[in-house]
Amino acid sequence: MSKEITSRETDYAQWYNDLVIKGELADYSAVRGCMVIKPYGFALWENMRDALDRMFKETGHVNAYFPLFVPKSLFEAEEKNAEGFAKECAVVTHYRLKADPAQKGKLIVDPEAKLEEELVIRPTSEAIIWNTYKNWIQSYRDLPILVNQWANVVRWEMRTRLFLRTAEFLWQEGHTAHATQEEAVAETKQMLDVYADFVENWMALPVIKGVKTENERFAGAVDTYCIEALMQDGKALQAGTSHFLGQNFAKAFDVKFSDKENKLEYVWATSWGVSTRLVGALVMAHSDDQGLILPPKIAPVQVVIVPIYKGDEQKTMITKKVNEITSQLKAAGIRVKYDDNENARPGWKFAEYEMKGVPVRLAIGARDLEKNEVEVARRDTKEKRMVSADGVAEYIAVLLGEIQAAMFDKAKDFREANTRKADTWDEFVQILDNQGGFIAAHWDGTSETEDAIKEKTKATIRCIPIDNPQEEGKCILTGKPSVQRVLFARAY
């Protein structure tokens, strides 16, 4: 029997949790707000990480590693950044435990091992990195620095959700240093494009590229660029951000370089990151009430083969044919698994791999073998078809590409059907409450209005799309003049 999943209609949040837990992507842990990423979920993350890492390297970046800890005095140096993250910092205050004199076998924090200066666990690494760059940069010849780091970070969130919002999460953070503003802005935009390319072409998830308003900007940034995706419940999800930091961190950490004319200038900075949150986006965007649906390009297993047999003789014959097919698939670079586990029945396996979102399932029975055929089933559309065993590897190679494209198209159609214009407050509220999705609406450009809209509706401005058409109108809340529509949504 299939493990039971709550349907999307019944309870979307519970459906999501069921998928993550029963699809074996992650598990709750004994630590408040922290999760365990299980092997299947981690294999998915590894595929995402490796694809991104290649894209970073192709655009000239190198990896490095900076400390987990940020001394409090460094943390507070860039005031806006510090203020933005202060409320969610895990803080190390002691460096030793000792035996509890009151309880045998128990430990207490040793009060004599108090740190002179507390250490913040990095919620993001601008402070520790720019304090280091200070020593690496003297002249324009030392620029640009194009460094990325794969790391864990901690943000003490009060309400956590598997992958989407956890106290500890895995991410990458790029931190680059440049001689000119122009170059830093170009880098910020380039990395936004890399993220959009990855999320669209690997995760099969269309995104809107845009700029954040001041309210939603990264603490310490001059401009925050983002990619925004739409989930099946009509809520938006920020899938990645790329920040132009101006000279804010260079000034906070006094990082100057001598230019070609030997003049001392502050260095220009960017930072950009995506996290394991993307796994949550992937789950929410594509899956259905039977389980996960994973895009072929990042699925840990792309093809699973299930034998259907009675007795050892049939199994041996089927396995022989499967081995042929498997080696053809592997030769084509396809990740394939043959599940000949005798302790589970085919029906159970079908449900299990449906739950786990394996893009293609092959089934081979004794009668199929006689006809030299295999049954090929797609996870995304649930279509099944009999295919000649002779050409099945080529067939599947093409099919995986088709599934990847179909998943993107489906998500894009959904987003387009759920992107609407609102010209009045009533219209805006009605769309939000009855349909959700993105709403393009006029806004007077002030933080106060943005706050008021959020207060009344929980909707936020997700972004001002790049190349947004200029169009005169009136703010949906205040009626004041506006020069362009911006994109609103309720969001994760």
Added chain:
Amino acid sequence: MSKEITSRETDYAQWYNDLVIKGELADYSAVRGCMVIKPYGFALWENMRDALDRMFKETGHVNAYFPLFVPKSLFEAEEKNAEGFAKECAVVTHYRLKADPAQKGKLIVDPEAKLEEELVIRPTSEAIIWNTYKNWIQSYRDLPILVNQWANVVRWEMRTRLFLRTAEFLWQEGHTAHATQEEAVAETKQMLDVYADFVENWMALPVIKGVKTENERFAGAVDTYCIEALMQDGKALQAGTSHFLGQNFAKAFDVKFSDKENKLEYVWATSWGVSTRLVGALVMAHSDDQGLILPPKIAPVQVVIVPIYKGDEQKTMITKKVNEITSQLKAAGIRVKYDDNENARPGWKFAEYEMKGVPVRLAIGARDLEKNEVEVARRDTKEKRMVSADGVAEYIAVLLGEIQAAMFDKAKDFREANTRKADTWDEFVQILDNQGGFIAAHWDGTSETEDAIKEKTKATIRCIPIDNPQEEGKCILTGKPSVQRVLFARAY
């Protein structure tokens, strides 16, 4: 001009630090005992990590990720493990900072955000992982669990050294669960073999496989297996450990499974790890007074090409030839860099890549071009040879293999020349003080004697080698009977 390095003879410890800093592997950080791994050092670690990761996967392991934090009550559950690590635990006690009312722009730890239960930053993850395995294991069908994790860990060391001993370090930790003792012991030994294979065949560093004495055992283990390598100063370095944990953690966390007869049994465990410490071993074992010497199989750059020219015309011609060679090398899977930076002279570049340990350097001048030749220089032996440009890619592919083998042989010859027998206390002390290296000597098998020898000489028992010949003798310190020699050394 070459950056200056202290010679090994003058000050071995300073020589090591110079190599790490000037070879651009790592840098000190603002956090006590924590280092920054620079891009060149991280590229080296990535190559090591990727090779190990492939070996783990080939032996059936999968990766996962567990929380950075261990609640104190879980940490103390396995008493020996807790006792062993308690003195070096970084502890998170608070989860928020707030504005300092006394000083504008400064932050203080918010006393109202004190955690109910303190969180230990993992010094190793047995506790948090076995607390999780409890939920994953019910029956023998759930076993074995063969999981590895790449992660950062923190051990608050008082005396730190770049790579060799840092408060935070990167490592992998395998944590496996088995139905039988036999299977767990086999896993422990298998992973020791994987480590030995990696260190010998990728790092070109011969190791001795053995078992630790009780004194040197991992806290919480039944047996600790290790690989031990010898550094150029005659000190040993533990390069990796693999622990048979018996049922200690299963009992501490109450992890039982029902076997085929439906009887409840405690699960058997192993854990095994290597860390960024291996980078330190690599540096210490192979390098010379001119800089690093990196084994080709893990060197970030295997071949560097330096053009020697006057004027643009010569440079253009040389570059054309270099592009041919570069594409041949890349096609052969060789990591090659062409350094045509105009701001540095060839002599500076030669010294720079010597410092960075690039295994092979090609130099091409205008006259070489006429003769269709290139100069090929080996970093390890400093030999130079003129080679026809036509066959240079094949020549280098072979040469890289030769260098890898020669580095291993050199290190092995050194170790063999520095492994000695001592039959009396005087002999033992004299070898230790004048020659160093491994000393095979008789020991009466007691922890007291081992402690006394350590106290008097700073030498420890590195291991009891696997397949150690049995040989009757008398303990070098107490004269009591002994059945075998064990391997002593001073160690990092």
